[in-house]
Amino acid sequence: MLRRAGIFALFWLSTVSVADEMVSICYGYGCIAQAEIRYSTGQLGEVRRLLASAADAADERQRLAEAVGRLYGWAGEQSDIRNDRGGNYADGHVPGKMDCIDHSTSTTRLLGRLEALGYLRWHKVLAVQPRYFLGLVASHWSAVIEADDGERFVVDSWFVNNGEPAVILPLDEWKKGAGPDV
Template sequence: MLRWGWLLLAGLSGGLWADESVRVCHGYGCNFQVAVRYTEGQLGQIRRMLLAATDAATERSVLAVAIGRLYGWAGEQSDIHNDRGGNYADDNVSGKMDCIDHSTSTTRLLHLLARRGYLRWHRVLETDSRNFAGIVPVHWSAVIEEKRDDEHRRFVIDSWFVDNGQPAVILPLDEWKKGAGPDV
C-alpha cells in the first residue's frame, strides 16, 4: 500500500513540475499565434525572482523583468525576437507585435504565473484600453491589481513599449490612460 502512495505522489508532483506552453500572439491583432514552451528550469528562475519580493511594489518591479525574460525565451523559439518597441521600428519583419498582441500575450503569461502561485501581491485582470476622445480604443495593455482590501490600485504591464526581452513598463492604470509611457 505504501508503494502505491509513493507512486501516486510521484505522479502528482511530476504534473506540478512540468514544462508549460503559452500561446504568444504576433502579426498585429493576434493574427498569428505560436505555442511557446517554458521549461521547469526557466519557470523556476521566475518563481525565485517573484517569491523574493517582500511587498507589492517590489513584486511589480520584478514582474517587469520577469515578463521581459519570458518574452526573451519566447523569442528564442519564434520570430517575435524581431519585435521592437512601438509599431514603427519593426519595419515589415516577421514576428512583429502590436499592442493587441502584447496585451493578449502578457495577460496569458501573467495567468501562467498566477496559476502557479507566483503572484502573491497582485491578481490578473482583463486587458484594458486607453481611448482617443474617450471613445475609440487606441492602445491596449495587460492589467494587474494589488490584492488589498482597502483600495483597488491597478497597474498596466505594457511590453509594447520595449524591444523583445527587455523589462516591461509598469505604470498606474490612471496615468497610463492619460497617455503616460515612453515615447515610441
C-alpha cells in the same frame, strides 16, 4: 532491476513534461498568428525565485516587469517575436512583429500562468484594458494587474524591444497617456 529502472525513467520523464508550461504568444498584428511557447522547469524556477524574493507589492511589480521581459526573451528564442521592437514602427516588415493587441493578449496569458502557478503574492490578473484617443476611439491596449489594496496597474510590454522589462504604470496614469514615447 531493469524493469524498476524503466518504471523510474517513465515516471521521471512524465514529471518533467508535466512541469513545463505552454503558452500561446500572439504576433503579426491583431493576433493573426500564434506561436506555442514552451517554458522549461528551469526557466519557470528562475521566474519563481525572482518573484518569491519580492518584499512587498511595489517590489513584486518591479520584479514582474523583469519576469515578463525574460518570458518574452525566451519566447523569442523559439519564435519570430525575437524581431519585435517597441511600438509599431521600429520593426518594419519583419516576421514576428507585435502590436498592442498582440502584447496585451500575450502578456495577460503570461501573467495568468504565473498567477495559476502561485507566483504572484500581492497581485491578481485582470482583463485587458483599452486607452482611448479623445475619449472616443480605443487607441492602445494593455494587460492589467490589481494589487491587494485595489490599485490597478498596466503591464505594458508593447513599449519595449523583445526581452526587455515591461513597463508597469498605474492604470489611471496610463489611461491619460503615460508611458515611454515610441
